Amino acid sequence: MDDLLAQEMEQALAGLSENDMLGIIPEKKALPKVKGDGHTRTGTIIRVQGGDVMVEFGPKSQGVCPLNQFESAPEPGTVMDFAVERLDAFEGLLILSRIGMRTKPQWDNLQVGQIVDARCVGMNQGGLDMEVAHHRAFMPAGQVDIRSVPDISIFLGEKLQCMIIEMRKERGRMVLSRKAALAQTRRENQQKTLADIQTGQILEATIMSLQPFGAFADIGG
Incomplete structure (x- = not known):
């Protein structure tokens, strides 16, 4: 650094x-102790939200499982078994995986x-x-x-x-x-542009500033 x-x-x-x-907000109530390391629980899918599948285990217990662990988006109401990886204390959600599809913790x-x-x-x-x-x-x-x-x-x-x-x-x-991340992307675009550019080539450019000796233009890199 x-x-x-x-x-x-x-x-x-x-x-x-x-x-x-x-960004951790002190909890207003104690969270239940959760047995992880693949402990199996049966839950009901309540919805698919973005890349996550939300699962309910009871009125006060919910979890989330990555959608990419399913062959297709599951229907709400489907009952399935999940492996409990850990508890996300901030969200109050169980982090789940499909049985037989556990991966190394991200x-x-x-x-x-x-x-x-x-x-x-x-x-x-x-x-x-x-x-x-x-x-x-x-x-x-x-x-x-x-x-x-x-x-x-x-x-x-x-x-x-x-x-x-x-x-x-x-x-x-x-x-x-x-x-x-933006700076890295800019450097990569610059390198690609310089590698592809040729003498005599006509390019579209955006004028960034004018000076007495000429203009500065952005050609996408």
Whole structure:
């Protein structure tokens, strides 16, 4: 991590507790103890929501299973057996998998430098609360975009492609940067454009600025 990014993160995290950084809200009631490690429970599918299948085990117990573990979208009301992986304490949901389709926990597959899909689930004084594969993460305000964003609340509820810039698995901490992901995409586009461009080729371009000596144009890279 470079010195500028480290300084920016230090400023963003100043005064925040570990709970604040992860967007964890103190629970109003105790959550039930859950036996994980593949413990089997029978539940009823209540709906398909995006890439998730919501499952009900009782009036106060629900879980979520990835839709990609089903051959086709299951119908609400279908009763099935699931393996309980763990409890997501923030959402109060059981994280489930289909029997016989358990995979290595996604947390173990995540690493610094990886580009991931992250959902913005909240804000705090230093940045955005994010969620990656049902794990909490934090994105400093200065890492939201390449350009300054006056009101980062516009990203609430949005799914964003971000780069993991810090991970402390033993503490369950993950820090993200959309700015770094955008910069990487820009570099890749520049390299592709320079590799494909030829002398005499006619290109469409967007004029970015005018100077006495000429114009700066964006040709898509």
